[in-house]
Amino acid sequence: MLRLDNLTKTYRTGDRALSGVSFTVEPGQVVGLIGPSGAGKSTLIRCINRLVEPSSGQVFLGETELTRLGRGALRRSRRRIGMIFQEYALVERLTVMENVLSGRLGYVSFWRSFFRKYPTDAVSKAYGLLDRVGLTDHVDKRADALSGGQRQRVGIARALAQDPDLLLVDEPTASLDPKTSRQIMRLIVEICDEHGLPAIINIHDVALAQQFVRRIIGLKAGEVVYDGPPDQLDAEVLTRIYGEEDWSATIRAVDEDEALDEPTTSDEEYLSPESVLDRERMAGLS
Numbered sequence: 001m002l003r004l005d006n007l008t009k010t011y012r013t014g015d016r017a018l019s020g021v022s023f024t025v026e027p028g029q030v031v032g033l034i035g036p037s038g039a040g041k042s043t044l045i046r047c048i049n050r051l052v053e054p055s056s057g058q059v060f061l062g063e064t065e066l067t068r069l070g071r072g073a074l075r076r077s078r079r080r081i082g083m084i085f086q087e088y089a090l091v092e093r094l095t096v097m098e099n100v101l102s103g104r105l106g107y108v109s110f111w112r113s114f115f116r117k118y119p120t121d122a123v124s125k126a127y128g129l130l131d132r133v134g135l136t137d138h139v140d141k142r143a144d145a146l147s148g149g150q151r152q153r154v155g156i157a158r159a160l161a162q163d164p165d166l167l168l169v170d171e172p173t174a175s176l177d178p179k180t181s182r183q184i185m186r187l188i189v190e191i192c193d194e195h196g197l198p199a200i201i202n203i204h205d206v207a208l209a210q211q212f213v214r215r216i217i218g219l220k221a222g223e224v225v226y227d228g229p230p231d232q233l234d235a236e237v238l239t240r241i242y243g244e245e246d247w248s249a250t251i252r253a254v255d256e257d258e259a260l261d262e263p264t265t266s267d268e269e270y271l272s273p274e275s276v277l278d279r280e281r282m283a284g285l286s
């Protein structure tokens with residue numbers, strides 16, 4: 001479980017990015033974090049694992065207060081927090097397998113990682129994760145030979161290789177086409193459900209967030225202005241978060257997406273990693 005108590009971040013310039021943010025994320029719960037640019041979404045995610053130091057407040061992961069940890073203890077605790085990035089953050093010249101195994105760097109010695117001599121169980125786990133995300137046929141490919149959707153799948157597998165207790169996901173679909181965006185969001189949500197992982201997904205696409213997550217937190221100027229289910233994210237709430245606009249198209253798009261995304265034979269096949277590759281080849285994504 002993740003708990004934030006009165007989290008605040010003020011920069012040296014005096015600009016306040018977060019103002020007393022408090023909420024809890026239960027095991028297996030996926031939260032969509034929405035809001036306009038500059039609302040503090042990325043700052044919030046980075047304050048949780050202290051890539052950005054909070055000015056005040058507390059962050060708890062289970063019983064561990066992350067905001068009180070010294071450098072060594074924080075480094076060890078960060079192994080429990082998997083990060084999935086917008087720009088994938090892969091090492092382009094390394095293979096898919098090597099990128100996934102880099103998720104184990106916090107658990108192996110320097111020389112083992114330098115010579116890429118990972119334990120047998122870590123390699124076996126990596127194969128299993130690549131099978132789960134549908135990339136078993138791409139194990140030995142270099143990362144720079146992959147499509148955007150495939151790269152994001154590698155990023156998901158790498159984060160899971162850490163055996164995390166929490167996933168922080170920063171704009172996972174920003175560089176992807178609509179179909180691949182749905183596939184990636186579906187995959188993240190399913191994996192969190194399977195592993196009982198709490199997750200926060202920073203996402204600009206409101207319709208996509210409404211379609212896949214069961215809880216949405218809306219930030220505006222560093223404050224939580226909405227925390228609730230996606231079906232209550234109506235025009236009034238969207239105006240509160242983003243400002244005055246005609247939101248009918250966004251709400252209609254969500255309804256249409258849900259109709260398109262009703263369970264079908266092809267969607268059931270998507271759950272099978274073996275069928276993912278075939279579908280992607282047919283779609284021209286491989």
